[in-house]
Amino acid sequence: MRIEEMNLVPEMMYAGHNACPGCGAALAVRYLTKALGTNLAVVLTASCWSIITGMPPLTALKCPILHCPFPSAGSVGSGVRRGLNAKGMTDTTVVVLAGDGGTFDIGLQALSGAAQRNEDYIFVCYDNEAYMNTGMQTSSATPFGARTNTAPYPLFKEGQKKDIMQIMAAHSIPYAATATVAFPEDMEQKLKKAQEIRGFRFIHILSPCPPGWGTESADTIHLSRLAVSTGFFPLYEIINGVSWKLTCKPEGKRTPLKDYLEGQRRFKQMEDIRVEALQEEVDHDWESLMEKVETSEG
C-alpha cells in the first residue's frame, strides 16, 4: 500500500524540508503527523529535525513547533501540556519529538520524570542510533560493533544498545510501542491507539540514516524491513508496562543478522566474532521478548 492510499488526514508535512535523501526520520515524522491529525502541538528538541524543519519563519510541519534545549524535551512537553490545559485546550495532542541522544542519553532524566508523573502526551523517539546531526558520534543507542566518528576503526562501539523500551516499561506507562518506517500501517495503528489513551505514551521509531549508516538512500525501507525480520528491532507494544504484544511476527525463521549488517558502512569492518556476538545478543533479546509476550498472553 502507498502512503497516499492510506486513510489518513491530509499531509501535515510540507513538500519542502531539509532532510537528507532517504532520511528515515523525515518519513517517520510524516507518517506520525498524518496519523495524529491537525490538532497537534510539537515540542522539538535538538536533533536532526531541528534542521529538517527549516529556518523560521519557514517550517516543514502544518502545526506549531516549539524548539527546546537538548536535555529538556520531557519537561517542556509537560509544560506545554499543562499550559494548554490551563487555556482549556485539553483536546490538543502534544507530541515531544527527540532523537536517540535526546531520549537515551541527555534527555533521559526529563523523560523519566515525565513518564513517572504520567504526563499526558506522546513522546516520540526517532532513533538513528548515533548523534547524526553533529555527524555520527556514538550514543547509548548505537549498536554494539558499529563504527562512529568517536569510535573510528579499529575502535568500535562497545557495550549493548541501551534497552529504552524496558526502561519505559519499568515506568509502568499506559502505552509504549516500537515502530519503523517500513511498516507505516503498523506505525499508524500504534499512534492512533496512543492518541486515544490518556497519560504518558512512548513511541520508539527506528529511523535509518543513509549518511550515518553508510547506506544508499534507496535502501532505507529495505533496511528498516530487515531490522524487523532479523529481530534486531522487533515491532511490539507494551500496555501498562506489563502486557507485551508482538505486532509483526516474522514468518518462519528470522533472517540472519548478517544480512542486515552487510551493506552498512558502519558495520563494514566488523570482525566475524563480533557479528556472532551481536547475533547472540539479538537472539537472547528476542527470546526474552517472546517470554514476555507469552507470559502476557498466558
Added chain:
Amino acid sequence: MPFELMSGSQAAAVAVQRAGIDLVVAYPITPQTAIVETLANFDARGELGGDFVSVESEYAALACCYGAAAAGARVFTATASHGLAYMHEMIHWCSGARVPIVMANVNRTIGAPWCLDPDQGDSLSQRDTGWLQIYCSGAQEVLDTIIQAFLLSEELLLPCMVVFDGFYISHTYEAVDVPEEDKARAFVGKPSFKAQVRPGSPANMHGLTTGDNQIHLIRERHDAMQRAPGLLKSINSRFMETFERGYDVIDSVIAPGVKTVIMAAGATAETVRWSLPGLNNTGLIQLRMFRPFPCEDLRSVIEAHGVEKVIVIDRNCSTGMGGIFAQELRSAIYEMENPPAVQDIILAGGIDLTYEMLKKIIEQEKTEGHLEQTWGVDLR
C-alpha cells in the same frame, strides 16, 4: 485581611496565590523549600487556583515553566544557589524565547564547599542571561514585588527573577500586610500575553536562525529591558493607589548635606537603614532593580545630593575583580562630571553585616582615607 506573621518564603508563596497562577512548578532546595511547600499547602486546601507539579530537577522546573508559558499560561517557580546554576541553559533559553516567567531566587552560596549562607553570587552569575532581576529587603517587599513582577514580566515578555537573601529574609518572620485575594487578582488581572503555541496555527518557534537575525532579536530584548524601570514605576504607582505602599527601582534615604551613602541590595539594605541614626552623616541607596541596571536613577540621585562617596555592600565577589554591585556602579558613574569615590565592602560567602561593622567602615574613612576594597572579615 490584616497583618499576618510570616517568613519571606511564605510571603513569596502568598503573593503567587494572591496574584492568580496557572501553574506552579516545584523542586526543593534549601533555603527556598518553604516557598514551594507553602504553595503545595494552598494546593492541598484547594486554594491555589491553578495547577501544581513536582518535577525531578530545577532544570526540569524551568523547562516546564517554559513550555507552559509558551502555551500562554502564567507560571511560577522558585530556586536557590545550585538549583539556579543547574537551570543556566534554560535561563538563557527562556529570555531568548521571550516567555514571561516569575521565579523567586533565594540567595545561597554556590559550592564547593557546601555552604548555606546567603552569598548573592548565584543570582549575580545569571546577570547576562536577559532576565529582569529585582532584589528585596524584607518579607513585605517580597510579597509586593512578586505581585508586580507578573505584570512587568508579561508586559515586557521577559522573565523576571525576584531575589532575596536566604535565612535573613527567607526564614525570618515579620508582620506582613497581606492583600485580599479579590483585590490582588483584580490588580494583576488574567494573563493576556499572546501564546506562542497555538494549535491549528503552524509556527516554527525558536528554530535555527543566523547571527544576522539574532542581533535584531537581542537588540529587541535589550530595548524591552530598558523599558523596565519606567514600567515598574508606573505599575508601582498603580500599586500604591490600591495598596497604599510601594517601591521605586532604587530607594534612597539621604538627608540634606549628607555626602556619603551606603549602597546595598537585599537584607543588608535593611541593616543599613536601621543603622543610619548611629552612622552620622551617612545615607542609604537601596538597589532594588539590578537588571536592567538603573543607571539613570542612580546618577540623578547622586547628582541631586552631590554624593562624594558611595560605600557598596557586596554580599558576593567576582573572583579576580571584586564585588559585582560596586563594579556595576563604577561603570554607571564613569561618565559623570563629578563621579563619587566608590568603596567596595565584600561580604562574600554570605557573611552577616552588623551595626558594629558599619560603624567601623565609617570610622575607617576618617582615619585611613579612601579604600577601594575591604573584606568584610577585616571589619570584625
